[in-house]
Amino acid sequence: MRLIPLGGLGEIGLNMILVESGDDLIAVDCGLMFPDDELPGIDHVIPDFSYVLGKRGDFRAVVLTHGHEDHIGALPYLLREVHAPVYGTPLTLALAGERLREHGLLEEADLRPMRPRERLEIGAFTVEPIRVTHSIVDGMGLAIRTPAGTVVHTGDFKLDPSPLDGELADVARFAELGAEGVLVLCSDSTNVDRPGHTRSEVEVGHALAERFRGAPGRIIVATFASHIHRIQQVLDLTARHGRRAALLGMSMQKNVVIAAELGCLRVPPGVLLPLEDLTGLAPERQVILSTGSQGEPNSALALMAAREHKYVQVAPGDLVIISARVIPGHERTVG
Ligand SMILES: [Zn+2]
Structure with missing residues (x-):
């Protein structure tokens, strides 16, 4: 099993990581980066998709954790090149769909809604969304079962004990997975290295x-x-x-x-x-x-x-x- 980040590590934006096992390849998120003032004239920075394009026959799906641009914004540029289903919660899919519509790609897109704790069979993987709280609603972490073991990807999170919609992070499910045994934990969120708590x-x-x-x-x-x-x-x-x-x-x-x-x-x-x-x-x-x-x-x-x-x-x-x-x-x- 391989984890191949195409961006988003040690930088803000470009979040996209590939999980590969045998002939099966999926992507978690497909985000862009907003250019800073050192990139004049550039609208969007997108991940380098070469690895996916080289294995387009093995590419099974994109699973989106949440609807922030740095997680969904590069999707049109990927789907222009490869055809694969896109999984996400309803708000995430609606926002991603809007981006695809802007690029004239919505008609042919295969958008599939997912729900927390409902398992998706994708190639060699079983993917289970787990609710997290974040600065956008309908955000998910993922438990990805691979032949080699379980990968837990937390998505972005802002742990909030009193979210406005009452939808709490499913900490219990993360704990259960921990007890079962996790091969790799992928977890990153803006300012995660700063001590203290973000206010509710x-x-x-x-x-x-x-x-x-x-x-x-x-x-x-x-x-x-x-x-x-x-x-x-x-x-x-x-x-x-x-x-x-x-x-x-x-x-x-x-x-x-x-x-x-x-x-x-x-x-x-x-x-x-x-x-x-x-x-x-x-x-x-x-x-x-x-x-x-x-x-x-x-x-x-x-x-x-x-x-x-x-x-x-x-x-x-x-x-x-x-x-x-x-x-x-x-x-x-x-x-
Ligand atoms: Zn986010």
Whole structure:
């Protein structure tokens, strides 16, 4: 049995690891990397698929752990070259499907939903998804049984004892696997080498609520478009304070629609307005939920900060909240 990482070790992004046994080859995740400011003119960095392309007859499947771009974003570039089923939970598949649609690959794609603890037989492997909590909902770790032994891949995780949707990490299942015996544990998550705990999403909600209470005028919140629970908290606070919200940024708008359709997000009735209607309200009734928390050039927040946004000019009395940790490597653009 071989584990062949094509990226994602010791770097942020490009997450993709191959598991190979005899004539069977599967991939866990297929992510891209966002270029830093040392790669001007580059849109996406993708893993080097040569090894897969050289064994395309043996390639059985891609199994996605969760819907972050650094785990699904390179999928269109792979499926352009090889045809294989893609397994993932409903939200992950919906987000991956959106990427495939953008590349005109959705029609021919073979997307197969998977559920926690439900075993998938793929070639020589049995793959069992195990629920983890993370900064995106519907995230899974994987137990991959191979002829040589069990590989446990934790996926990314942010262990949260009180996740917004009540779906706890299935720690018990990991413990059972540990007792059974694990050949290899693959585990990595951003900032995993920093001591201490990340705060629960519920605690973040309390901090956000405090900011909302004290805000005299318009509130602009930038966060990850994939952070459905954070978006939920902002929309709930908006409704509770009698405000209205508009979504800025293509990915924010798309993800809110996808997550609401899947029932992962409950949009309080009447709370969302198109931007042009929102800006007609008094500032103290406005909330703008925006992309660009990493200072990405051309994102809504970057344009607002540079006074180059077509419709939104930041004014005295506005409160701007960047509700996201800085991804290592983006300190300068965020600053
Ligand atoms: Zn992630």
